[in-house]
Amino acid sequence: xxxxxxxxxxxGASRGLGLATAQLFVEEGAAVICVARAxxxxxxxxxxxxxxxxxxxxxxxxxxxxxxxxxxxxxxQERFGRLDVLVNNAAVDTIGSVEDTADEEFRRILDVNVYxxxxxxxxxxxxxxKSGSGSSIVNVASNIGLMGMGRRVAYxxxxxxxxxxxxxxxxxxxxxxxxxxxxxxxxxxTELVQQFFAxxxxxxxxxxxxxxxxxxxxxxxxxxxRGILFLASADSSYATGSVLSMDGGYTIGKW
Ligand code: NAD
Numbered sequence: 001x002x003x004x005x006x007x008x009x010x011x012g013a014s015r016g017l018g019l020a021t022a023q024l025f026v027e028e029g030a031a032v033i034c035v036a037r038a039x040x041x042x043x044x045x046x047x048x049x050x051x052x053x054x055x056x057x058x059x060x061x062x063x064x065x066x067x068x069x070x071x072x073x074x075x076x077q078e079r080f081g082r083l084d085v086l087v088n089n090a091a092v093d094t095i096g097s098v099e100d101t102a103d104e105e106f107r108r109i110l111d112v113n114v115y116x117x118x119x120x121x122x123x124x125x126x127x128x129x130k131s132g133s134g135s136s137i138v139n140v141a142s143n144i145g146l147m148g149m150g151r152r153v154a155y156x157x158x159x160x161x162x163x164x165x166x167x168x169x170x171x172x173x174x175x176x177x178x179x180x181x182x183x184x185x186x187x188x189x190t191e192l193v194q195q196f197f198a199x200x201x202x203x204x205x206x207x208x209x210x211x212x213x214x215x216x217x218x219x220x221x222x223x224x225x226r227g228i229l230f231l232a233s234a235d236s237s238y239a240t241g242s243v244l245s246m247d248g249g250y251t252i253g254k255w
């Protein structure tokens with residue numbers, strides 16, 4: 001088991017990639033605190049999911065609210081006294097060019113994807129310091145944090161920021177023995193993506209977007225979760241400040 005007796009916290013773990021990562025971490029021996037700003041229905045779903053496991057719990061937290069993040073940190077301190085792995089996965093997405101993205105919408109995306117990530121990292125850091133050497137932070141970026149995309153100005157800006165945040169925090173944390181890395185997935189077959197394409201007028205559009213990836217398909221959540229596990233575990237002990245592309249060949253440029 002790659003995370004035996006480790007304490008891990010995953011944001012955005014009510015569904016999609018975060019939930020798949022939480023399941024994998026539990027299988028690998030970690031105690032997992034699942035955090036999300038989810039509806040009651042999603043909370044019940046997560047609880048159902050982990051009913052058989054005493055090693056996973058759910059906390060409803062809006063990561064853009066400093067007081068809620070501080071309360072989360074106090075809970076982890078009281079319950080576990082340390083934190084070995086932090087996965088900053090929660091994010092929101094939007095579509096729009098610079099002209100048709102409303103001011104408040106741009107701010108909303110940056111608020112969750114960048115400011116929220118900053119708050120969680122900042123207030124959980126004292127607990128990671130207690131774990132010290134061997135602890136790991138994994139930030140979920142995106143293939144389109146590494147390259148541009150039309151009509152995605154707010155989201156791509158935020159994911160580019162996640163990558164630069166990762167590099168700078170990795171330098172600050174190296175003397176503490178805390179590694180900090182990012183993963184940059186291509187499209188993942190999550191509920192969000194399924195709903196997007198189901199609601200799209202052009203029924204051939206999904207096939208077209210799959211074709212932008214050299215492997216000609218979307219990732220399953222577990223395939224990306226395995227990359228997060230690699231960065232979270234001692235298997236990646238010499239990696240810090242790195243960006244792991246797991247995008248089916250999207251960023252190598254197919255054409
Ligand atoms: P999702 O929309 O299914 O889940 C997002 C999670 O974030 C949910 O649990 C939600 O409750 C949580 N969340 C949103 N705002 C929050 C807030 N303010 N406070 C706390 N939690 C909040 O997303 P997903 O498709 O599973 O994507 C997960 C990660 O992977 C994101 O960082 C996303 O940008 C990245 N990513 C996704 C894809 C994809 O194709 N799905 C591709 C590349 C990168």
